[in-house]
Amino acid sequence: MRSFALLSLLSCISTARVPYSEYVLTPKSRTLRPSQVYNVNGTVDAAKDLTTKHSARTVFRGPSAVTYDFGKEVVGLVSFNVNEVVAPDESFIGISFIESRLWINSEGCDATADSGIDQALWWSVEPGGTYTAEKWHQRGGFRYLNVYHNTTGDVTLSDLTVDYTAIPQYSEEQLASGIQTGYFHCEDEQINRVWYAGAYMNQVCTIDATAGNSLIYLGVVNSTSDITEPLPWYNNYTISNGSAALVDGGKRDRLIWPGDILISQPGIFVSTYDMEMLRDSLDSLLVLQNASGALPYAGRPFGVEVPIWSFTYHLHSLTDIHAQYLYTGNDTYLQHNWDTYKLALNFSLSFIDSSGMANVTTSADWLRFGMGGHNIEANSILYYNLNQAINLAASANEALWDPELNLYRDNDTQPLTNLHPQDGNAFAIISNLTLNAERAVNISQALQSRWGQYGAPAPEAGETVSPFVSGFELQARYIAGRPEAAVNLTRLLWGDFMLDDPRMTNSTFIEGYSTNGDLHYAPYSNDPRISHAHGWATGPTSTLTFFGAGLQVTSAAGKTWLIEPQLGGLQNIEAGYQTNVGSFSSQVMALDRGGLNVTFSTPQGTSGNVRLRYAGRFASLTVSNLDEQNSATERKLSQRILRRQVSSDEMQEKVVTVDGLVGGNYNVILQVLDLA
Known part of the structure; x- marks a missing residue:
């Protein structure tokens, strides 16, 4: 039965149409x-x-x-x-x-x-x-x-x-046959709609590279303008050398921003795998690097006309380069940009002072307020980029941790700030700056205690809910082992409000809004300006695939992989996507008492691990290789893993890992035997 289910899944992936295509919002024709x-x-x-x-x-x-x-x-x-x-x-x-x-x-x-x-x-x-x-x-x-x-x-x-002028790199015939290479499905229809809305919104934000915003009226604001008539608008600026470019929003700004790519690139990876377009978009930022190593806040024309530099967005470009390589395995691309990457990283390191942390000297970020000094968000992202900076992590933990609130302060200015930001605390978990699982859980719980009726607040931007930063909080909840909270946040913020509120488009996600539910974004004085299709709000699309379905690539294009599903209260999840090395898919079903039944497929010639979490004192694990020619391997694996199970009197979550698997088709059953 399990073998048949997997083979059926694989047969669907091999055809032009992926499973669950009825959820796909991409039009089949350019004439609407x-x-x-x-x-x-x-x-x-x-x-x-x-x-x-x-x-x-x-x-x-x-x-x-x-x-x-x-x-x-x-x-x-x-x-x-x-x-x-x-x-x-x-x-x-x-x-x-x-x-x-x-x-x-x-x-x-x-x-x-x-x-x-x-x-x-x-x-x-x-x-x-x-x-x-x-x-x-x-x-x-x-x-x-x-x-x-x-x-x-x-x-x-x-x-x-x-x-229909979005995704211009696809022909009419390709639209008619379907462009998605990835899919997602669970028993919760709202969660499904959120995933596909994110996939669609990244397409809405993929434009003709010659149709960027010319920024004719950049900086015109109510307080200084004597303009009383409606303003003209022109989408006619060439923003990259490719045929298409990924921009922040469909309506505006129609510019290439590294922070938006940070969220959108993984979403595109799991849905359409349009990596060439992403490469061209990223290249348009890298060519603007100056002699010091600084990468631009945004692409042309903004990055040329407006002399603003952002420490965090500079770092986001480095993360974007890493993700481009991780998702494609393009060695030529990495070698071509390696000197750019090193120069940019060294420039970031030049901001580290005697405190052991980076001292940020620019205020520019994702429109949050108060960026500067020894900021927790900036230092978490820097640590994430470095991955080895243990001294930096220790410094940040000592100087910025607030044990009373179980959150990091925004910075160490005196007197100590009462601001405990969403962005820095979420990224502290993602980057493992916390250095221990207990602190990550405490941060996750403290952030959740601040949720309101309309989502998770970002106090670093005033009375604001930021879908961009909430996307990082969503990842952080899975990483902290709190998937139920991640699923609940997806329902609350993306489902109930951004998707189903009648003021929304019911197909895409807004750029930001007020904590009281008003469609007002604190950094703007002009509410009609808010974008209702902003790629940085698409976090659930990749997060549900990577963490919910547990389908992660860990090296170039998936040559190595990790299967680590976390249902978070859902009863079943299916997901799949394709890379240069082949197709990846998983099907996860909940069993009694917290057990899991996981069927997955990875390409031949790859290798990886399975990691499952459970609560209880006793559990058994059975690993079955569904490829008939490997039946002997199946028996040896099952025996070896079963001997690893050690009983414990502690009723806490545990993790069991099956390592050294080769690419193929598997079924893994984790049964929790004793919860008493």
Whole structure:
């Protein structure tokens, strides 16, 4: 039975369509039509007909408007036909775009700048004409589309479509057959939808490399601007040398940021494995390295026009390089960038002072406040990059640990700060700066005690919930051995609020918001500017695969691997993805009393370990190699592992490891025998 289930799983992976493709949000065609009418103002005949077939006719009589709903976040160039115009004077049709229904209005789009809203697109129309937005006026993220008629008389429209411009590196045929190489499924439908929304959102944030934000109105804010009219916007800047680039957000900023890649790259790895596009995006940052070794805060044009440097984002670029190699095994790429990497790392080390910690001299980060000094986030990330800096870890633990709250302080400025940040504490667990499991658990529990109705707060950014930083907290909970809390955070923050709240797109995730549930992001004064499709919010997509399903690669493209599932209260998880060396998959089912039944497949020619956690005094482990030619190995493995089981009187979580497995098909059963 187990063998049949695994073989069925493998047969699905080998075909063009992966399992559970019904959850995939990627359109099958680049020609999109609205799914329904959201609202009508004035007199519009047959408004619904524009959602159906291209020959349908919709008549706008006098000043009137329709808001169309695509049912999910989309991107692209709008087009429509004008069939008839019956009017005494010149007639105009306008189009505007909105992500959240909060900002639907009669004046223009939601915002990409720091002030006001963006202009609508207007055309003077005549009978028999076809009207299409210019390429630089493609809209990079919207769910709702407003169609306005603001003049007297009647105008008849047909064939209202959007040319989907995301993921331009894929052909129409590839979209039709499906581009995903990875999948995820569990018994919780909301968790499934979160995973696939993250996968889709990274696609929304993959744009034509010549369609970046030109930043015409960068820095225009309400307090200094005398602009009262909606602002024009232009997506026409070349931001990388590839055909496509991964940017932070579909609507804005449409720029390449190393911090966003930090979250998005693993999500793309487990969903579409589009590593060439990621390499081109990362290269656009590395070419901007200066003589000192500093890597840019962001790519062009921001990284050139704005002289800002960020200690943490500099380090994120180093992590991104490591991940690119880990996921691809591209030795040529690593060798080509090795001098860049070393120069950047040495530049980071130059900030370490007599305290044994890095003293950060720049405030730039992910829009949090107060970055600087011996900051816990910066030092945790530096330690994560170094991986060997034991003296650095000891210094940070001594100077910044607050034993009363079981959290690290933000920095060691005097008098001691009362700020205990989410980012630094989460990354302290990820980087193992804590140096012991008990402290990691204590931090995880302390962070959870601060959760509110709408998620996990990031007090380092005021009254803010940051999906970016919460993505690190999500990882930290699994690493600390608290998977139930990770699953609960996924439901609370990503599922209940960011996915299912009616103000959201119900298909992508917002950039940030207020702890009271308002769609206000503390660093911005202009709420319509908030991005509702921001790649740095896609943490659950990779985290659920790596830690929930336990499907991790530990060296180049998966030549070595680790299977370490943590169900976290879920009853079953299936996941799979592909790399340059082959396909990886796992199927995990809960057994009585905390046991696990794990079936997994890894490519031939690879090797790896299985690590399972359990609570109880007695457990047995059976390892079965499902490849018939290795039946003898199966018996030896089972006997060897069973002898490793040692009874204990301590009722605590334990970890058992099966090491030295070669790539193939396996079934591992962990049975907990005594919980008394």
